Amino acid sequence: MQILQLCKKFPYPLKDGESIAVTYMAKALHQLGHQVTLLAMNTTKHPVAVNRIRAKLPHYKSVHYTKLDNEVKPLHAFLNLFSSDSYNISRFDNEGFRKKLTSILKKNHFDIVQLESLYLAPYIDIIRGNTDAKIVLRAHNVEHEIWERMSANEPVALRRWYFDYSARKLRKYEIEQLGRVDQLLPISDLDKRKFKKLGYRGSSLAVPIGLDLDAVPFQSVKSNSPLSVSFIGSLDWMPNVEGLNWFLDQVWPHLNVIFPKLKLHIAGRNCPDWLMQLELKNVVVEGEVEDSRKFLNYHA
Structure with a gap:
């Protein structure tokens, strides 16, 4: 067709x-x-x-x-x-x-x-x-x-x-x-x-987002590897920022208590100044990244 x-x-x-x-x-x-x-x-x-x-x-x-x-x-x-x-x-x-x-x-x-x-x-x-x-x-x-x-x-x-x-x-x-x-x-x-x-x-017909798994190299996780979670999304889109704020306010403090060494990595284009200047324990704001797949592979 x-x-x-x-x-x-x-x-x-x-x-x-x-x-x-x-x-x-x-x-x-x-x-x-x-x-x-x-x-x-x-x-x-x-x-x-x-x-x-x-x-x-x-x-x-x-x-x-x-x-x-x-x-x-x-x-x-x-x-x-x-x-x-x-x-x-x-x-x-x-x-x-x-x-x-x-x-x-x-x-x-x-x-x-x-x-x-x-x-x-x-x-x-x-x-x-x-x-x-x-x-x-x-x-x-x-x-x-x-x-x-x-x-x-x-x-x-x-x-x-x-x-x-x-x-x-x-x-x-x-x-x-x-x-x-x-x-x-x-x-x-x-x-x-x-x-x-x-x-x-x-x-x-419901059609979820597809992914090319061959384009995402498999990376084994060692038991002693530091724990991390990640967020990636356009940071000039209000729903993304709203969801991230909710996670930082309502979820992250509890995760910090349960997993004190857990790190959150935040990435996205057009990152606002207030977010780049954010100072929260174990929160790393990376701003725009070149390769979303590499970012998620390391921090997901």
């Missing part, structure tokens, strides 16, 4: 869960004999020198991208309060991407167009208007849930209200888009059940 994979950020290097999920899905499809074309947004938040890494993407038949300024802009976020549209979604609705997508669809035949997350849903109309390909939504999260959790855990009243307002608009949009795709690929069975509760009645 001919498959067009659409991504809201360039899925390389493999330094976060989304990039890993997108890349290994594409590799698996390629290994099964399918031809995969990539169209991705090269964002200001996660810029990539695409021409330098094309050789690392042999699983793609061809690679295309457009540039996108997806930085959060306070004025735009404020004005969006008076709109029924979700600001989270509108940040990825881009005219340059529309034109590139239209051009690719007109010049090629595809059996499947795969949307890597809800944030590609603004392009469904263009896809329907230019191809008979089936539209598959690869749902990396139940997106509105993330904002509901942030609202529930936010101590500042104004921010709590804003997160809740954003969650409600995103929930409405997410439910609407479920009825517009031909197939749903959630990341877990739990998410699959949640989407069904939200009203999804179409074909669905």
Whole structure:
């Protein structure tokens, strides 16, 4: 089959869960004999020198991208309060991407167009208007849930209200888009059940993140090796930071008592200053690492 994979950020290097999920899905499809074309947004938040890494993407038949300024802009976020549209979604609705997508669809035949997350849903109309390909939504999260959790855990009243307002608009949009795709690929069975509760009645299959185990060298652990655990994830993404804060506040103090020699290693791109300056016993903040697999192999 001919498959067009659409991504809201360039899925390389493999330094976060989304990039890993997108890349290994594409590799698996390629290994099964399918031809995969990539169209991705090269964002200001996660810029990539695409021409330098094309050789690392042999699983793609061809690679295309457009540039996108997806930085959060306070004025735009404020004005969006008076709109029924979700600001989270509108940040990825881009005219340059529309034109590139239209051009690719007109010049090629595809059996499947795969949307890597809800944030590609603004392009469904263009896809329907230019191809008979089936539209598959690869749902990396139940997106509105993330904002509901942030609202529930936010101590500042104004921010709590804003997160809740954003969650409600995103929930409405997410439910609407479920009825517009031909197939749903959630990341877990739990998410699959949640989407069904939200009203999804179409074909669905839970497809967890795949890993190339051959690319992760086995390392035996000696009984006298120091104990360690690790966290890796983008540290400019609020849900990651929120989860890490919860672990440091609610879990780590107890682990320290039970395992006084245990070390926690924290890695991720765009590490905030407050985290780099964190002084907690046996907590090592490494910031951005070159190789996530090597990091996890040593510290997981």
